[in-house]
Amino acid sequence: RKEVEQDPGPFNVPEGATVAFNCTYSNSASQSFFWYRQDCRKEPKLLMSVYSSGNEDGRFTAQLNRASQYISLLIRDSKLSDSATYLCVVPGEYGNKLVFGAGTILRVKS
Amino acid sequence: EPEVTQTPSHQVTQMGQEVILRCVPISNHLYFYWYRQILGQKVEFLVSFYNNEISEKSEIFDDQFSVERPDGSNFTLKIRSTKLEDSAMYFCASSLYRQGLRYGYTFGSGTRLTVV
Numbered sequence: 001r002k003e004v005e006q007d008p009g010p011f012n013v014p015e016g017a018t019v020a021f022n023c024t025y026s027n028s029a030s031q032s033f034f035w036y037r038q039d040c041r042k043e044p045k046l047l048m049s050v051y052s053s054g055n056e057d058g059r060f061t062a063q064l065n066r067a068s069q070y071i072s073l074l075i076r077d078s079k080l081s082d083s084a085t086y087l088c089v090v091p092g093e094y095g096n097k098l099v100f101g102a103g104t105i106l107r108v109k110s
Numbered sequence: 111e112p113e114v115t116q117t118p119s120h121q122v123t124q125m126g127q128e129v130i131l132r133c134v135p136i137s138n139h140l141y142f143y144w145y146r147q148i149l150g151q152k153v154e155f156l157v158s159f160y161n162n163e164i165s166e167k168s169e170i171f172d173d174q175f176s177v178e179r180p181d182g183s184n185f186t187l188k189i190r191s192t193k194l195e196d197s198a199m200y201f202c203a204s205s206l207y208r209q210g211l212r213y214g215y216t217f218g219s220g221t222r223l224t225v226v
Contacts, residue, residue, distance in 0.1 A: 031211070032210065036214070038153075043218060043219050092166070098209070102151075103152065
């Protein structure tokens, strides 16, 4: 299994829709996980940290399933401004780096 | 909100030339990183740095690359003899805790390196 894998999408959804992304990881010892957002040609920006079973922040919910080694991100009531690439990020094997997934493209249309 | 600052924002260099990319991490952060992203590809780890030494480096980070924290505030990435395939966006990042525990890494806005 790759260190981190994501469905590249794109996910094309209408405004107001609920959309979910999944991500699988290989390092079973990982403790903290992250979802980052990246706009075109910009730096990744932290969206959410996930270090227990899950985390919720407004319209965004992240969940962690350690047994199956996957992390999910749920976006409710999608806005046009949510259009971006969502990066699943997990710790590397020796704890000295974070490893980025290839990203899932979300396009929210009016 | 504290920021990671990178300069220059864009650098064009001739193949074979040396380049130095500069970063000022967040002042109380202890762990420093360089990543790169080739256009249309994923964010790739280059090197991590803690306590004035490299903690881990990737296969990309070969003898042409080096990092330095010369004065306690700047963190630099040097590419000795650039190749066309070094063209990418280079991101500097810093974190307070190892593994970016709880707070992740904070990234700078990047330096776009174009090798011609």
